[in-house]
Amino acid sequence: MNHTLFIAYKLLLERKRQTLVSVTGVAIGVCALIAMSSLMFGFQNYFIQQVIDLEAHISIKPKEYEEEDRIVKKAKQDAIWEVYGNKPKEKDKIVGWRDIIKEVQKREDIAGVAVHLVARGILKYGVKEKPVTLIGIDPDMEPKASVINRFLENKRLEKLKTNKDALIVGKLVAKDLGIKDTGKKVILSLANGRTALLRVEDFFNSGITNIDNSRVYMHIKTLQALTDRSDEVNEIVIKVKDVNKAQKIALDLQKNLRYDVESWQRAYINFLQIFKIQNLITYMIVFAILTVSAFGIFNIIMMTVLEKKKDIAILMAMGYSRKDILFMFLAQGLAIGFLGAILGFLLGYALQEYLSSVKLDVEGLIRTKGFILDRRPIYYLYAFIFSMFFSFFASFYPSYRASRLNPVDIFRSG
Amino acid sequence: MVLIELVNVKKRVGNEEILKGIDLKVHKGEFLAVVGASGSGKSSLLYIMGLLDFPTEGRVFFKGQQVSSMDPQVVSKIRNESVGFVFQFHYLLPEFNLLENVMIPMLKKGIPKRQAEERARELLKSLGLDGKEKRKIYQVSGGEMQRTAIARALANNPEVILADEPTGNLDSKNTQMVMQILEDINRSGTTVVMVTHELNLAKRADRIVQMKDGLLVL
Numbered sequence: 118m119n120h121t122l123f124i125a126y127k128l129l130l131e132r133k134r135q136t137l138v139s140v141t142g143v144a145i146g147v148c149a150l151i152a153m154s155s156l157m158f159g160f161q162n163y164f165i166q167q168v169i170d171l172e173a174h175i176s177i178k179p180k181e182y183e184e185e186d187r188i189v190k191k192a193k194q195d196a197i198w199e200v201y202g203n204k205p206k207e208k209d210k211i212v213g214w215r216d217i218i219k220e221v222q223k224r225e226d227i228a229g230v231a232v233h234l235v236a237r238g239i240l241k242y243g244v245k246e247k248p249v250t251l252i253g254i255d256p257d258m259e260p261k262a263s264v265i266n267r268f269l270e271n272k273r274l275e276k277l278k279t280n281k282d283a284l285i286v287g288k289l290v291a292k293d294l295g296i297k298d299t300g301k302k303v304i305l306s307l308a309n310g311r312t313a314l315l316r317v318e319d320f321f322n323s324g325i326t327n328i329d330n331s332r333v334y335m336h337i338k339t340l341q342a343l344t345d346r347s348d349e350v351n352e353i354v355i356k357v358k359d360v361n362k363a364q365k366i367a368l369d370l371q372k373n374l375r376y377d378v379e380s381w382q383r384a385y386i387n388f389l390q391i392f393k394i395q396n397l398i399t400y401m402i403v404f405a406i407l408t409v410s411a412f413g414i415f416n417i418i419m420m421t422v423l424e425k426k427k428d429i430a431i432l433m434a435m436g437y438s439r440k441d442i443l444f445m446f447l448a449q450g451l452a453i454g455f456l457g458a459i460l461g462f463l464l465g466y467a468l469q470e471y472l473s474s475v476k477l478d479v480e481g482l483i484r485t486k487g488f489i490l491d492r493r494p495i496y497y498l499y500a501f502i503f504s505m506f507f508s509f510f511a512s513f514y515p516s517y518r519a520s521r522l523n524p525v526d527i528f529r530s531g
Numbered sequence: 532m533v534l535i536e537l538v539n540v541k542k543r544v545g546n547e548e549i550l551k552g553i554d555l556k557v558h559k560g561e562f563l564a565v566v567g568a569s570g571s572g573k574s575s576l577l578y579i580m581g582l583l584d585f586p587t588e589g590r591v592f593f594k595g596q597q598v599s600s601m602d603p604q605v606v607s608k609i610r611n612e613s614v615g616f617v618f619q620f621h622y623l624l625p626e627f628n629l630l631e632n633v634m635i636p637m638l639k640k641g642i643p644k645r646q647a648e649e650r651a652r653e654l655l656k657s658l659g660l661d662g663k664e665k666r667k668i669y670q671v672s673g674g675e676m677q678r679t680a681i682a683r684a685l686a687n688n689p690e691v692i693l694a695d696e697p698t699g700n701l702d703s704k705n706t707q708m709v710m711q712i713l714e715d716i717n718r719s720g721t722t723v724v725m726v727t728h729e730l731n732l733a734k735r736a737d738r739i740v741q742m743k744d745g746l747l748v749l
Contacts, residue, residue, distance in 0.1 A: 431622040
């Protein structure tokens with residue numbers, strides 16, 4: 118094998134410029150794959166991680182239902198009828214929530230459970246007002262079902278226990294209202310016409326725009342009192358031990374519950390689908406780049422084969438077998454792929470370094486102060502496998518052609 | 532001892548029959564010259580004798596073994612270890628220097644690089660190319676290229692050298708030099724089969740066979 122590698126090496130070196138162009142092509146593909154993967158997955162993983170840490174892995178909520186059946190039952194049996202309008206209705210509370218919690222807590226795959234009362238309201242600060250989602254939480258139970266404290270700027274979750282008028286306001290809600298510091302008094306107006314003067318004790322900053330822009334946390338008892346819904350809850354949030362099994366556990370829980378059981382995967386299915394499409398687009402771009410570089414490899418190997426026909430013939434006359442010839446040219450393609458991968462690693466690493474050093478305010482689905490990169494080495498491995506795979510396929514046909522040449526025909530043609 | 536035997540060998544290329552039933556035995560240690568006009572089938576015969584090509588009909592034996600029944604890898608191995616080709620054109624590989632060109636068949640055989648290099652140096656020295664080992668082929672003369680090609684053919688100490696018009700591209704001085712080398716090779720016990728259209732060169736061989744229109748006529 119060494120003898121064929123020796124010749125392959127010499128043939129490759131003879132075409133330094135073309136070899137360099139092909140290597141660069143592969144390197145660009147590899148670099149793009151590494152950089153784009155780490156950008157895409159960095160962003161996606163960050164989003165998913167925030168969602169997993171903050172949101173319920175599984176939530177149990179009252180089900181929306183329609184009353185068409187009830188309307189029909191009222192109609193005479195022999196009447197011809199048609200229902201023109203039918204508003205979806207919701208009994209916005211979970212009956213027997215304590216029993217449900219007890220049942221859920223018995224499971225070994227559950228890490229913690231908490232209850233919420235979710236309502237809508239309008240928050241006013243001075244002349245500014247903003248509609249918000251009010252989430253009544255039990256500050257003792259809540260940390261068992263989420264890592265809410267991690268997202269609090271001043272870590273004052275305990276304030277909800279001691280101060281019944283305390284509010285934790287989403288960072289973007291506070292920004293829209295013009296609240297810059299804690300301790301400010303705000304007026305909360307509810308759908309039942311009641312208002313309350315509450316005090317901002319902390320800011321909630323998850324980095325996920327639509328959450329920080331709408332949520333306000335308060336003690337569940339306070340919200341129950343304000344909404345005249347004593348001892349009512351309308352959401353049970355569950356934290357599971359293995360987040361990837363949330364969907365399976367949710368389906369399992371759904372069997373015994375008349376409420377809607379939703380996993381985080383189902384709740385965020387739209388985002389997850391978008392991520393899938395994003396990934397597909399990313400890999401299509403990388404595929405296109407690598408395909409172009411594969412044509413470069415194909416070109417250089419094919420040119421070598423066509424120009425080196427006589428050399429191939431003499432090598433065969435010297436006892437080199439067809440397998441040797443095949444391997445000799447295949448080795449050149451793989452060498453280009455290998456060198457391209459190594460150069461691509463260096464370029465990819467440099468690009469990652471650059472991107473991670475860029476400071477800019479990213480405002481979109483998530484808010485960060487720069488690019489979030491997933492810098493796991495697995496992307497280097499994927500890039501290596503891709504580059505070798507493409508190099509192999511690009512060089513196989515010309516190598517095969519070389520190995521099938523008839524030396525006698527070449528000698529006869531002079 | 533018969534080294535190569537051809538029995539009723541026919542070769543067809545397209546619609547044309549270029550060998551029309553050749554029976555020939557090449558004995559170990561002999562210097563055989565194959566003469567004939569251009570297009571008479573001399574080179575085709577040589578390629579078949581060197582296991583580089585195969586007959587359409589008939590049988591070829593190499594040291595008593597029928598070639599058609601051999602595995603292609605075995606045929607390649609025989610070509611590498613027992614046959615040395617010298618062509619009218621040197622066909623040296625331009626990417627390599629003279630030393631490396633001579634080393635290539637040895638490396639294929641599996642001889643370690645250092646040993647191959649030593650043997651290649653000896654061969655080049657014996658053919659008057661001492662000091663030119665590191666030169667590329669475009670840095671030497673036509674005669675020197677052809678001597679390098681002979682050194683490469685001799686690299687694995689083959690049992691037979693098959694030379695196809697080895698002097699066809701050389702001036703008279705280099706022609707004499709190459710012929711002398713082939714005679715010396717033969718004297719050392721290696722069988723030499725030389726294809727030529729020059730009768731005066733063929734006369735230096737032990738035996739001459741003549742080809743005409745794909746048949747042996749002498």
